[in-house]
Amino acid sequence: MGSIGNEEKVSPPNDQFWKSIQNHKAAESILGEAQKHAEGHKLRAHDMKDASAFDRNLEEVLDQRRSSQNLAALHRWDHAVDFSSNDFLSLATNGILREEFLKELSRNPEFKLGSTGSRLLDGNSPYSEALEQEIAEFHGGESALLVASGYDANCAIFCAIPRPGDVIVYDELIHASVQDGMKYSLTESQISFRHNDPTSFRDVLDDIEESHPLVRKGQRCVLVSVESVYSMDGDVCPLQALVEIAKEVFPKGNVEFVVDEAHSTGLMGVNGRGLVCDLGLEKEIAIRLHTFGKGMSTTGAAILSNKTVQNMLLNFARPLIYTTAPSFPMLAAIKAGYTLLRTGQLTPLRENMQRLVKHFYDKMTADPEWAAITKAGTCSIPLLNNWEGRDYITQFVPVWTREKYNYFLSIHLLNDNFSAIPINPPVVPRGTGRVRLIIHAGNTDEQVEELANSILTWAKEMYAIETGKTKGRLPAVAQKLQLLMSASGHDISPRAGNPFME
Structure with missing residues (x-):
């Protein structure tokens, strides 16, 4: 125009x-x-002849975004x-969460402000372990592991869990954090299916069953990555149908699901437990990710899984190993949010x-x-x-x-x-x-x-x-x-x- x-x-x-x-x-x-x-x-690069090669090269990359009118700001x-x-x-503005957060701080007047280290060194605490147990019980999971963000969590999961010979199957509109995590995965087989399309999902699994003999024999696994709610389209994953299809195509049970509940935490299901709990699929889903920076209006995330997966993350997930553990105020804010969820105060x-x-x-x-x-x-x-x-x-x-x-x-x-x-x-x-x-x-x-x-x-x-x-x-x-x-x-x-x- x-x-x-x-x-x-x-x-x-x-x-x-x-x-x-x-x-x-x-x-x-x-x-x-x-x-x-x-x-x-x-465009800036052409006017930077006297600038350092470092800055000029970066501006050339940025100019590509500028030319397509797509530079972020x-x-x-x-x-x-x-x-x-x-x-x-609206928890960030209505005062309910702030009030409960301040109460949680007052209940722990001697808290240590910083965590002082990574979880594997000096950053662990009785408070963080108790909070993880509370989160796991609330969502009907075996264990929970707190991480700094949903992005870190997805990167941790997909760089540490898939084994050589496994296959990752993912919705074509999966979040960028999953895509980045897959770049560091040990499996080379990564296949997308059409967004929220059970028929396409079945076709992909059928192809894997034919082309991957170790998966067909049940010696290697398929990891399926989906989101409960896709934020850019606003639609809900047909998770029940996908789980049933996976059982039909691979009756040996070697298809495992990773469900990102970033946009359903606090919103879907009884007291906001999420899509998996709403469908009663807690025992069917290997890994769940609940993030706290959206519906919960705090920050951080928790990975729900069994102890085996948790131990793999603690030993092989670099985004968890080489980072400082969450500070007490961050943990207290998460705790306050779960208090509101558990007591039903957020239902209205x-x-x-x-x-x-x-x-x-x-x-x-x-x-x-x-x-x-x-x-x-x-x-x-x-x-x-x-x-x-x-x-x-x-x-x-x-x-x-x-x-x-x-x-x-x-x-x-x-x-x-x-x-x-x-x-x-x-x-x-x-x-x-x-x-x-x-x-x-x-x-x-x-x-x-x-x-x-x-x-x-x-x-x-x-x-x-x-x-x-x-x-x-x-x-x-x-x-x-x-x-x-x-x-x-x-x-x-x-x-x-x-x-x-x-």
Whole structure:
């Protein structure tokens, strides 16, 4: 898409223009994001002839991202309504977790601030062992091992557990931490199956049964890596079906599952125990990963397994061996979160989050123009399809758009004071750009309704542009952004390559 009008004749913003923006803070946020993007995506390597080879070589790599308009940067949403963070239950802001955390600190007044070493040296403690036991019992596992993050946990699992001759089978949309862990795995056979597709999963297992005689004989294993909930798509893993297929294809029982419950911990099942517990599959899953930086609003993670797997991790998982153990405040925050889960204090928050997501879906599907917009391909919310028939509705609302439309949608939402980030490759597959929204327990009915109305307003505007009912090729907020950028001295022509205005 090209910019509209003649860039040379763009007038500076006036009072009427500023009034057309929802508020000055929104305008500042929009302009700030666009300026940050414009400045950050200027190619730099060719202007660094006098710089060191070290810096110049790095800038050449960064220029590749800049050329594709895909350079990552830090954001701040100080004044916007939160529809983007991982604070699913709003525990980071509602004070419930903070209060329990402070109580936990007061119950341990003589605590040692730092852990003083790795778990295998001086970093172990009775408190950490007791917490691991509590976590294991809560999730119906044999043992739990605390780690610094979910990323470290997945890297630890996949670098230490698969043996030579084993096969790793993974969902094609598995998290980057699993992919990084597999790079250091001792097994060379790593095969993906189509996302959440039991038929594709069966086909992959059938191929392995034919091509790997040691696996067929039950002497080597298949490790299956899946997530309970996929955050960029918002869908739930068909875990029960996958487990049943694995038993059918390999009746010797040498298919083991690794389930990442990062986006279901604290949310799914009784008291937030997760998908595996909700399905009653505790005895069927070899390894579970529960992370605490999302629904639990703290930090860290725990790997649930039997003692054999735990001993393998302690002896061969470099991300665990060569790192300092979690500090007491980190452990106390995790403990506080599990106290809230175990006592059922978070149940009303989980229920409210579910209610709000359903309320949002009701508002979207009730609009008479939404079906035509979706059919035309302007944008869509795949999770709206048959949503009323699902047992569980996730907190994620990915709005898929045409290429680069997600930039337009993000600034439109920001103009309406909602935090929204355009998601592009490599985070999602090429050609599947979107704006991923997250509805939280702490959002209000009014905020959710306003969010739905904002999306619908933008979608109708883009649909009118596409069908020729509206002149021009840019939505209103993008046109306003052109004025702001031009008045700030930025190049707004197509050659500048700013996706917020193309």
